[in-house]
Amino acid sequence: MTDEQLLIDRAQQGDREAFRHLVERSNADVYRLAYDMTRNRHDAEDLSQEVFIRAHRSLANFRREAKWSTWLYRITVNLCLDHRDKQSRKRMEYRDDTGYEDQADGSSRREARNSGAASSPATSSPDRETESVMIQQHIEQALSRLPAQERAVFSLRHYHDLPLKEIADTMNIAEGTVKSHLFRALQRLRRELAFYKKEIGPEG
Amino acid sequence: MMMTCERSRELFPEALYSELAPDLQNEFREHLASCLSCRTEFEELKATLQFMNRRSRPQPGRDFLESFWDRLSARLPAGEKIARPVVSGGASYRTRPARVPAWAYGIAAVLLIAVGVYLGRTFFGGPTPGVPRNDEQLLSAGAMPQEDSTSAKAVAYLERSKNLLIGLTNLDEEHRSSLDLSRNQEVSRELIQQANVLTVALNRPDQQQMRRLIQDLEVILLQLANIDVKPGVPAIELVQKGVDQRSILLKINLEEMRAIARRTPPNQPKKTNL
Incomplete structure (x- = not known):
């Protein structure tokens, strides 16, 4: 046990x-x-x-x-x-309400700095910070624009690491529906974040 | 037949999260290799997911986490039960006192005692209505001193458990496979139920030895009751080992227990005819 x-x-x-x-x-x-x-x-x-x-x-x-x-x-x-x-x-x-700005301890900003630092070594430090905060905001915005069901499926799969079958059980919907929600969510996110296409594009 | 673009795109979610069934993987890879449009879309989605990993997920504030239980606890219905010992052991967890007002413990204690008394009377044939309970009253009414009923029940309990365990511990390899474990388990479960009542009822200082024995036995009986019913399984050895380790059978000295049962409770006048 x-x-x-x-x-x-x-x-x-x-x-x-x-x-x-x-x-x-x-x-x-x-x-x-x-x-x-x-x-x-x-x-x-x-x-x-x-x-x-x-x-x-x-x-x-x-x-x-x-x-x-x-x-x-x-x-x-x-x-x-x-x-x-x-x-x-x-x-x-x-x-x-992304809630991003109202974080009292500023932890997200700190994490934003850290995660940004790893990805753009060429830029100077203040630029990197600004860029990283911007990226965080864009990601949050992109997520906010997803319909609720798609966002739930995406969050469960991507951030909570639940297999598709378990998501279907969790949300009491068919596995096929989970897949189509996820697929649509991914397409929307790709469109929303197209601005970063050069940075995140397949080849770099 | 070659996979269609439509089919390949259907598989994107599984493929992106490494959930693609093994029998589809080759076909899917082959399709991507031969279809620029699907390959480009797939790679873009993959890159998008990688980009989403850069998100700093909002963390709950420290205050929120620290006060979480207190706030929750205040909204949960009262009526904390005392946890019974769990046998299968190994796992343990740190406990912290819950913030329950002192008066709640008082009420809980009174309720527990009331339940204990009720169960004791129901299962172990307490005094019939109208018969004086107090032993002093018994003596003054000239009644014969009687064996203390809880202790007598405890002795009967210990005897029954002992018989059950002797039967199991003396079981040799040869007879293990023909053992009807389910019957033993049924008896175990019955005994465990009685143990709950008895351990509450055995509250006098001179009954503590019996109480401890019953608690020790309960652990073994729970093990026995929880064994998967498969003949000859090593689980029986586990029970046998438990019995040996606790030297439980040696401790159940029935004569001694009977003597305790016959003994006058400490707060009563000494009975003369023992």
Whole structure:
């Protein structure tokens, strides 16, 4: 029995500490997925809490053969899609909030600097920084423009490393639909980021 | 037949994430090699994905993570149960005290005791209504001193467990394959259920030895109950080993246990006819 299964067994028996450990090992991943889907930091925080409240409520239904993370992602996707529907009803025009600028600790800017430094050794340091921040913004924008389902599929496959079959289970859709969502998402991203074509093009 | 462009493009998502079925890989590669349009598109998508790896994923703030459990915990329904020991061992985890108000522990303790008393009475035939429970009342009413019922149940429990384990530990290679393990497992499960009630009921200082033995036994019985039912599996050896390691059978000295069961509980007047 794995450590995770042991914790799940205990949590199912009502052990709150075990549940706490399960929460603490997965809340950051749930947050990132919620963020990718909502594009809003505050919504992602609120929804992450909601995910674990739902998980706790339906813990008895969790089957051992399922994967804990996949199960949580399923709850997350459902909650985020519901949330989006509610928001759309509230506001006809749904404004994306990349949340990128409002990061209090500036960690993304720091990471942006680091990731930028690795790729453009020829440019000078301030230029590299500006360029890297710009790239981050463009990537976020490109993601924001994806329809919610496509973004969910892309995030689960690309950033959460879920195989296509598991994404189909997570989102309760056919595997063929997952593939077509993913394909369309990739094509859109390619178009959105065409500006960088020279930099990211097949040959360099 | 050569793969069509349409078919090849259908396979892009799998191919880009290395999920393409092995039997399609050659055909897919051959198509790309011979079709400039598909090859260009595929390479561009691949490069786009590489570019997406440069994204700095938004990290949850430290405050958010640090206060996550406290905020969540406040919204979860109360009613923490005490975790039962888990046998299959090996894995352990660090525990931290949950922030539960002191009064909640009080209520939980009262509830647990109430449940324990209820189960004890239900499963082990507590006093019938109207019969005085207090032993002093028994004596003053001139009733004969009786064997303490919880201890007597514990002795019966230990005897039954001992018989079960002796049967298993004495099982030789030859008879292992013909063993009907499911019957033993059924008995184990029944005993484990009784153990839950007994360990709660055995609360006097002089009953602690019995309590410890029952807890030790529970570990072995759980192992036995969880074995996959396949004749002759080495899992039986595991149970046998567990029994040996704990010297459990030697510890179950039934005569001694019976003596404890007959002994007057410490807070009662000494019975004269023992």
